[in-house]
Amino acid sequence: MSVRLRLAALGVAAATAAAGLALVTAPAAVALDNGLARTPQMGFNNWNATHCSGDFNETMVKGIADLFVSSGLKAAGYQYVNLDDCWALPARDAGGNLVPDPVRFPDGIKAVADYVHAKGLKFGLYSSAGTKTCNTAGFPGGLGHEKQDAALWASWGVDYLKYDNCNNQGVDAVQRYTAMRDALAATGRPILYSLCEWGQNQPWNWATSVGNSWRTTGDINDTYAKMLSIFKANIKLGQYAGPGHWNDPDMLEVGNGGMTDTEYRSHFSLWSIMASPLLIGSDIRKATPATMAILTNKDVIAVDQDPLGVQGTELSNANGLHVISKPLAGGDRAVALFNENGTPATISTTAAAVGLPKALGYQLNDLWSHKTTETAGKISATVPAHGTAMFRVHAGGAWWSNPPAVHTSADLPLPYPGAPALVQPGTTTTLTTTTTNDGVLPGLLGEVKLTGPAGWTVKATSPTFHPVLPAGRDVSTKWSVSTPADTPPGSYPLHVSTTYYPGKSTSDYDLTVSVAAPLTAGTTGLGDDPWLSADNGYGPVERNTSNGESKAGDGHPITLGGVTYAKGLGVNAPSTITYYPAGHCSAVTATVGLDDEKTGAGSVTFEIWADGNKVADTGLIKRGDPAQSLHADVTGAGLLRLIVTDGGDGNTNDHADWANAQITC
Ligand code: GLA
Numbered sequence: 001m002s003v004r005l006r007l008a009a010l011g012v013a014a015a016t017a018a019a020g021l022a023l024v025t026a027p028a029a030v031a032l033d034n035g036l037a038r039t040p041q042m043g044f045n046n047w048n049a050t051h052c053s054g055d056f057n058e059t060m061v062k063g064i065a066d067l068f069v070s071s072g073l074k075a076a077g078y079q080y081v082n083l084d085d086c087w088a089l090p091a092r093d094a095g096g097n098l099v100p101d102p103v104r105f106p107d108g109i110k111a112v113a114d115y116v117h118a119k120g121l122k123f124g125l126y127s128s129a130g131t132k133t134c135n136t137a138g139f140p141g142g143l144g145h146e147k148q149d150a151a152l153w154a155s156w157g158v159d160y161l162k163y164d165n166c167n168n169q170g171v172d173a174v175q176r177y178t179a180m181r182d183a184l185a186a187t188g189r190p191i192l193y194s195l196c197e198w199g200q201n202q203p204w205n206w207a208t209s210v211g212n213s214w215r216t217t218g219d220i221n222d223t224y225a226k227m228l229s230i231f232k233a234n235i236k237l238g239q240y241a242g243p244g245h246w247n248d249p250d251m252l253e254v255g256n257g258g259m260t261d262t263e264y265r266s267h268f269s270l271w272s273i274m275a276s277p278l279l280i281g282s283d284i285r286k287a288t289p290a291t292m293a294i295l296t297n298k299d300v301i302a303v304d305q306d307p308l309g310v311q312g313t314e315l316s317n318a319n320g321l322h323v324i325s326k327p328l329a330g331g332d333r334a335v336a337l338f339n340e341n342g343t344p345a346t347i348s349t350t351a352a353a354v355g356l357p358k359a360l361g362y363q364l365n366d367l368w369s370h371k372t373t374e375t376a377g378k379i380s381a382t383v384p385a386h387g388t389a390m391f392r393v394h395a396g397g398a399w400w401s402n403p404p405a406v407h408t409s410a411d412l413p414l415p416y417p418g419a420p421a422l423v424q425p426g427t428t429t430t431l432t433t434t435t436t437n438d439g440v441l442p443g444l445l446g447e448v449k450l451t452g453p454a455g456w457t458v459k460a461t462s463p464t465f466h467p468v469l470p471a472g473r474d475v476s477t478k479w480s481v482s483t484p485a486d487t488p489p490g491s492y493p494l495h496v497s498t499t500y501y502p503g504k505s506t507s508d509y510d511l512t513v514s515v516a517a518p519l520t521a522g523t524t525g526l527g528d529d530p531w532l533s534a535d536n537g538y539g540p541v542e543r544n545t546s547n548g549e550s551k552a553g554d555g556h557p558i559t560l561g562g563v564t565y566a567k568g569l570g571v572n573a574p575s576t577i578t579y580y581p582a583g584h585c586s587a588v589t590a591t592v593g594l595d596d597e598k599t600g601a602g603s604v605t606f607e608i609w610a611d612g613n614k615v616a617d618t619g620l621i622k623r624g625d626p627a628q629s630l631h632a633d634v635t636g637a638g639l640l641r642l643i644v645t646d647g648g649d650g651n652t653n654d655h656a657d658w659a660n661a662q663i664t665c
Pocket of ligand 1: 047084133134135164196218219
């Protein structure tokens with residue numbers, strides 16, 4: 001019997017559908033009728049910050065509740081303070097009840113819930129739809145104890161349950177999660193029900209009537225690559241989300257330190273335009289002002305919490321440049337322009353493409369700079385590497401009372417699209433700034449400035465002053481930028497600033513350029529050599545081991561066809577590692593294949609690129625194929641890329657090794 005049929009057989013109280021459903025393109029199933037999560041839930045969960053460490057205790061939870069009130073998080077809409085795994089003891093008591101860990105929670109769970117409630121907040125707890133939770137210590141799960149556990153939680157004042165999927169004994173997921181839904185309902189207490197079965201049984205097809213949200217993927221971690229891959233999976237599921245029943249791409253990592261603030265702004269923007277639950281996953285007692293500014297951005301939160309309750313959809317994603325649009329109550333559209341790549345790019349769409357009605361002018365509210373401009377219809381931004389520009393767009397109104405939407409980009413000549421912007425010490429680089437006016441009205445008295453780091457010489461070689469920035473057109477300025485000979489390797493900002501009238505409006509932008517150390521002379525192992533960047537499907541690229549999929553150092557000895565290699569690179573497709581031979585190297589050699597540690601079907605290709613040219617390609621390598629020797633002539637290459645593709649069949653099981661990879665310089 002299919003999942004859908006089984007759902008019908010459950011005889012869910014379908015007739016009581018919430019009226020809000022009419023607003024969204026929801027599937028036939030009816031939303032869980034507990035009245036909760038009419039907009040995506042907002043709050044905190046300790047897991048991403050603490051896992052099961054000793055930091056997870058009553059003091060922490062109370063401290064977070066205090067901060068919710070004192071730091072403005074509560075005012076910004078965050079409501080739930082949730083405990084994850086490891087709050088209980090490994091054994092139930094003689095009466096079969098769960099017992100709070102007395103070291104972490106000496107006053108019990110009810111006391112903590114009372115504390116949270118006294119702050120005007122709500123309290124959440126965790127369990128698993130299995131015999132034990134996910135932690136290896138094995139805390140008791142809810143399978144077979146649904147009624148007793150739900151009643152206990154309700155007596156403690158629990159308002160939210162996250163229900164995990166570990167140790168489920170192969171019992172049908174719909175049955176397990178429905179049993180807990182019914183047990184929660186039977187308590188008579190409204191308890192938000194968050195399913196966490198990682199998308200394994202396509203919960204979007206059946207959980208609308210079971211839970212208020214369902215995880216769509218495996219666990220997030222604090223890396224840009226993981227955040228990106230979860231975004232790509234979750235964005236496709238928009239049609240299933242709506243008031244009371246949301247796709248959950250997992251909790252926020254904002255503030256945990258593994259991504260830049262630009263990347264965290266993207267994470268927050270993307271989660272919000274996907275109408276995702278916003279559960280803070282960092283220890284905000286230690287948050288930087290930048291972290292707090294991201295988490296309390298009310299304009300972005302308003303997109304997430306928009307009462308229409310529609311998840312954004314992706315209009316295009318050509319070459320990693322994503323355009324996402326979300327209809328809002330009252331007719332506005334939220335638009336996110338997300339640059340997945342490692343180099344800045346201009347991303348554009350139009351008011352018509354995002355579904356706005358025809359108008360002479362539109363108001364463009366930038367949700368990160370909080371500036372409002374007018375546009376004739378183009379929605380464009382110069383977006384930094386891994387960054388996101390986010391707007392609320394309104395058709396008509398007093399658009400003419402705002403300055404025209406002007407943005408300036410800076411372009412260096414690059415050996416291939418997406419190449420890192422490198423400058424060499426002791427040389428002069430030519431670059432071009434281009435200022436574009438997307439408005440209906442002209443900009444006046446436009447002036448472009450480019451400033452570099454102290455000691456760098458920046459000179460305009462064509463006019464920087466443009467009396468008129470005509471509507472719908474662009475103007476350019478050429479610059480020469482000299483990098484001092486003693487500049488050490490690192491990243492350096494070049495700041496581009498445009499001012500224009502009316503209102504002495506500004507448009508600012510940082511182009512980051514890098515100085516890199518070339519690879520050293522001789523034949524060296526690429527597993528030990530410094531790289532410029534390393535992107536990977538799961539977890540980080542590993543040096544001299546296979547890929548372990550989640551954190552640095554979690555791989556195993558590289559093994560291909562029974563042979564173990566001490567050196568090399570372990571990746572998971574899709575992966576790109578970029579090195580800087582700087583024209584001084586001649587050859588790359590490696591033995592490549594799928595690591596023996598995985599047995600399931602998988603396929604990849606290995607490619608070597610010298611600047612914009614592919615100089616070696618294995619073709620498709622499938623599980624069971626012998627390892628291949630690869631040799632590439634890279635003479636004169638400024639940049640070298642080792643690329644592994646997923647072979648066209650997804651990237652599960654794609655542990656790919658560049659065994660004994662060496663370069664001769
Ligand atoms: C699973 C869940 C995580 C977290 C841990 C706790 O991995 O997906 O979100 O709750 O269990 O052990």
